[in-house]
Amino acid sequence: EIVMTQSPATLSVSPGERATLSCRASQSVSSNFAWYQQKPGQAPRLLIYGASTRATGIPARFSGSGSGTEFTLTISSLQSEDFAVYYCQQYNNWPPWTFGQGTKVEIK
Amino acid sequence: QVQLVESGGGVVQPGRSLRLSCVASAFTFSNYVMHWVRQAPGKGLEWVAVISYDGNNQYYADSVKGRFTISRDNSKNTLYLQMNSLRAEDTAVYYCARHRDSTSWYSSLDSWGQGTLVTVSS
Numbered sequence: 001e002i003v004m005t006q007s008p009a010t011l012s013v014s015p016g017e018r019a020t021l022s023c024r025a026s027q028s029v030s031s032n033f034a035w036y037q038q039k040p041g042q043a044p045r046l047l048i049y050g051a052s053t054r055a056t057g058i059p060a061r062f063s064g065s066g067s068g069t070e071f072t073l074t075i076s077s078l079q080s081e082d083f084a085v086y087y088c089q090q091y092n093n094w095p096p097w098t099f100g101q102g103t104k105v106e107i108k
Numbered sequence: 109q110v111q112l113v114e115s116g117g118g119v120v121q122p123g124r125s126l127r128l129s130c131v132a133s134a135f136t137f138s139n140y141v142m143h144w145v146r147q148a149p150g151k152g153l154e155w156v157a158v159i160s161y162d163g164n165n166q167y168y169a170d171s172v173k174g175r176f177t178i179s180r181d182n183s184k185n186t187l188y189l190q191m192n193s194l195r196a197e198d199t200a201v202y203y204c205a206r207h208r209d210s211t212s213w214y215s216s217l218d219s220w221g222q223g224t225l226v227t228v229s230s
Binding site: 034043046050087091094098100 | 145170
């Protein structure tokens with residue numbers, strides 16, 4: 001099973017600032033990798049797939065990079081609606097499809 | 109607009125059974141691989157099970173293998189999760205989710221239901 005490890009667990013950022021979230025896979029997942037956003041009481045929402053492709057309707061301030069075992073989600077200028085928990089996921093080696101433990105982006 | 113609506117959650121005693129349903133609309137359900145993903149209270153996302161577009165292939169997380177069964181009825185646009193021998197650690201919100209890419213198993217999940225809460229408690 002591939003283990004996904006996210007860092008940091010919590011990121012405190014001021015509105016308008018840049019946020020950088022990391023995810024590491026225990027072995028290569030190529031570019032079969034996604035990022036999700038989840039707000040309290042809501043279902044997860046797909047942000048990025050294929051490591052760097054924004055999903056439909058996702059603003060350009062969200063960008064993904066990386067391949068293999070190291071991945072990054074960057075939010076260029078945090079808006080109030082971006083404060084949430086972010087999960088990474090690999091879909092290269094399955095089953096199981098595995099998620100990271102999440103990074104909470106909170107207001108500084 | 110793709111819509112997935114789960115139902116069937118509730119409070120159940122340990123050892124008992126429950127069946128969840130997920131009704132899909134606004135897309136060709138029979139073309140897509142479908143998943144169940146769960147989230148325990150205050151915890152992260154845990155993948156549970158997946159089923160192929162035609163129902164012929166299923167895979168399960170080790171934590172539910174032998175106890176849970178995923179199935180689908182394409183004539184009713186409905187996905188199911190039969191949960192037997194429930195344990196306290198199965199307490200979670202259960203989401204159904206759709207594969208983004210209908211042509212490949214290597215895909216993210218692009219549409220999610222709102223979830224249904226299952227509480228296993230005596």
